[in-house]
Amino acid sequence: MPGKHNDNDAARQTPMSMTLAEKIIARASGRERVRPGEIVTCEVDLAMMHDSSGPRRQIPKLAELGVDVWDAAKVVLITDHFVGERDELSIEIQSLTRDWAAKRNLGGYHEAQGICHVVLPERGHLAPGMFVVGGDSHSTTGGAFGCFMTGIGATDMAGVLATGSIWVRVPQTLRVRVDGVLGDGVAAKDVILAICHRIGINGANYMTAEYTGSGVAAMVMDERMVLANMAVELGAKCGIVAPDDVTCAWLAGVGVDVADAQTWQSDDDAPVAREIVVDAAELAPQVAAPHSPENSAPVNAHAGTPIDQAYIGACTGAKLDDLRMAARIVDGRRIAEGVRFFVAPASVRINEEAEREGVLDTLRAAGAAILPSACGACIGLGPARLGAGEVGISSSSRNFQGRMGDASSQTYLSSPYTVAATALAGHIADPRDYL
Amino acid sequence: MSESGRAWVYGDGINTDLLAPAAYLKGSMEELAAHCLQDLDPDFARSVKEGDVFVAGDNLGIGSSREQAPQALQMLGIRTVLAKSFGRIFYRNALNLGMPALVCADTDRIRSGDRLRVDATAGVVENLTSGETLACESLPPHLVEMVADGGLIPHLKKKLAGGR
Numbered sequence A: 001m002p003g004k005h006n007d008n009d010a011a012r013q014t015p016m017s018m019t020l021a022e023k024i025i026a027r028a029s030g031r032e033r034v035r036p037g038e039i040v041t042c043e044v045d046l047a048m049m050h051d052s053s054g055p056r057r058q059i060p061k062l063a064e065l066g067v068d069v070w071d072a073a074k075v076v077l078i079t080d081h082f083v084g085e086r087d088e089l090s091i092e093i094q095s096l097t098r099d100w101a102a103k104r105n106l107g108g109y110h111e112a113q114g115i116c117h118v119v120l121p122e123r124g125h126l127a128p129g130m131f132v133v134g135g136d137s138h139s140t141t142g143g144a145f146g147c148f149m150t151g152i153g154a155t156d157m158a159g160v161l162a163t164g165s166i167w168v169r170v171p172q173t174l175r176v177r178v179d180g181v182l183g184d185g186v187a188a189k190d191v192i193l194a195i196c197h198r199i200g201i202n203g204a205n206y207m208t209a210e211y212t213g214s215g216v217a218a219m220v221m222d223e224r225m226v227l228a229n230m231a232v233e234l235g236a237k238c239g240i241v242a243p244d245d246v247t248c249a250w251l252a253g254v255g256v257d258v259a260d261a262q263t264w265q266s267d268d269d270a271p272v273a274r275e276i277v278v279d280a281a282e283l284a285p286q287v288a289a290p291h292s293p294e295n296s297a298p299v300n301a302h303a304g305t306p307i308d309q310a311y312i313g314a315c316t317g318a319k320l321d322d323l324r325m326a327a328r329i330v331d332g333r334r335i336a337e338g339v340r341f342f343v344a345p346a347s348v349r350i351n352e353e354a355e356r357e358g359v360l361d362t363l364r365a366a367g368a369a370i371l372p373s374a375c376g377a378c379i380g381l382g383p384a385r386l387g388a389g390e391v392g393i394s395s396s397s398r399n400f401q402g403r404m405g406d407a408s409s410q411t412y413l414s415s416p417y418t419v420a421a422t423a424l425a426g427h428i429a430d431p432r433d434y435l
Numbered sequence B: 001m002s003e004s005g006r007a008w009v010y011g012d013g014i015n016t017d018l019l020a021p022a023a024y025l026k027g028s029m030e031e032l033a034a035h036c037l038q039d040l041d042p043d044f045a046r047s048v049k050e051g052d053v054f055v056a057g058d059n060l061g062i063g064s065s066r067e068q069a070p071q072a073l074q075m076l077g078i079r080t081v082l083a084k085s086f087g088r089i090f091y092r093n094a095l096n097l098g099m100p101a102l103v104c105a106d107t108d109r110i111r112s113g114d115r116l117r118v119d120a121t122a123g124v125v126e127n128l129t130s131g132e133t134l135a136c137e138s139l140p141p142h143l144v145e146m147v148a149d150g151g152l153i154p155h156l157k158k159k160l161a162g163g164r
Helices: A007-012 A022-027 A054-064 A089-100 A118-122 A137-145 A156-162 A189-198 A221-234 A247-252 A318-330 A347-359 A358-367 A416-423 B029-034 B042-047 B068-075 B088-096 B143-147 B153-161
Strands: A039-043 A046-050 A075-078 A109-112 A131-134 A150-153 A165-169 A175-180 A208-212 A238-240 A273-277 A287-289 A294-298 A308-313 A341-345 A391-394 A410-413 B002-009 B054-057 B080-084 B101-103 B113-118 B124-127 B133-135
Touching: A007 B029, A022 A039, A022 A054, A022 A150, A022 A238, A022 A341, A039 A156, A046 A118, A054 A089, A054 A156, A054 B153, A075 A089, A075 A118, A075 B042, A118 A131, A118 A137, A118 A221, A118 A347, A118 A416, A118 B068, A131 A137, A131 A156, A131 A273, A137 A150, A137 A247, A150 A238, A156 A165, A156 B088, A175 A189, A189 A221, A189 A273, A189 A294, A208 A221, A221 A238, A221 A247, A247 A308, A308 A416, A318 A347, A318 A416, A341 A358, A347 A358, A391 A416, A410 B133, B002 B124, B029 B068, B054 B113, B088 B101, B088 B143, B088 B153, B143 B153
Parallel strands: A046 A075, A046 A131, A075 A109, A131 A150, A175 A208, A175 A273, A208 A238, A308 A341, A308 A391, A391 A410, B002 B054, B054 B080, B080 B101
Antiparallel strands: A039 A165, A287 A294, A287 A410, B002 B113, B113 B124, B124 B133
């Protein structure tokens, strides 16, 4: 009815449809609705920190503010960066972290139990609809469970610890639709590397990357976590997958109440800024050449490139399903002469389960050395750090110059399947030849 | 908020691992800062001066959430960072430390060594060497206030003291 305002008409109008991420931000900011670009202040449901970004950085900032944490029950502290490092500084950091946790009744303190992004859901800290911040860029991983979870720096974290709130600009949405089912030997890692190449590193800067489609529905949680984890490689503020039966079954298994999971879905007609479609069946295994995840190409572009080391590790690529992929490829085979093959299960629980299933035996029998459950070589620490001029292939998420070792080292990124096939061949190889 | 200094110009994709190498994260900030950008330009940390301006292309500060990346630049004397685009966590981190991070589409027009005067509030960069004036995107008002207070901690301190 142009030119005429009627209250009844207004009441009959459906509220503006929103994406899942917008619904969570609206709820956390106490608004009925939010629109992309708006700046709002959100109440934080959970703040996660690790030993590098945690107490050692927070103590002086909180002291300057003259306050302590706003709600200890909403703070989870997980050590993973300097775990396994025994130099004086690392020991000092771990001891300071432990002491800080001991003085507060935190929602969780998990020491040396694995990498924070994997331990956090594993210990039942995440549920759909939560607004969560983490003191690490790969905090986007939590979005796999239907949370809005984003990474922040140390001063932002101090602000959260002091006040329980944080400002955000409501992100626009990039919808990534994965249609169909991935071929055998192709994994979520290949999907996200292909997207990194297609839209470029930072191609989704400040956006929400929402993953949908039959290809995502068919993925187990460990695979969905890879998509959410590497959303940050697209520059995204969060990566999110709406909860479904797979999510609920997984969360129920770790004791999380998922009664309201159906509430946390994107509206079908919610506007998004951009949509891209990935044809899962057509996708080949991908390999990202040094020094950026966006340098991805089908594996045959790099097949034959000799490597010194193959690494299955990090929050991105050493969950139980990742270890199973690697074990399936190397089962009954031996790695190439002169190649080092390291496996660092992402958490202690995953390590136990992989041991129980015989996955670790299979990997060891092929020549793998099992490393502690910590960030390790992904941040250039531990025995798998690359030396000068060395070439590595890794199931982790970043191959920036010098990140995994010496500035002159070279890192290729791929799925656990491709890392394992490469370890066997001694040069970059297509895992489909080993199925 | 008017600063002038010498420009240090770099390209696209200057990431947090280059700015704050992980091998030095557990040590002191002073030591870390001495290794800032060592894999790209070993001369930078040695030669940068108080008040200088860091200029980059696209995606400055992509990667890690480590605040030590902008903090190292700040500790070495950098007072403003200009880029065509930023990694979002780096952007927040820089502003939280009280260091203006400004989106400027024309950073290609700046040469290393140019003298720049930056007005962060107005969003204007004067290139005193070339005589050009370049426009930046202006910061949202709440961030202008926070940066003027010296960053998030002093800003919050003021607010907490004010019993908001």
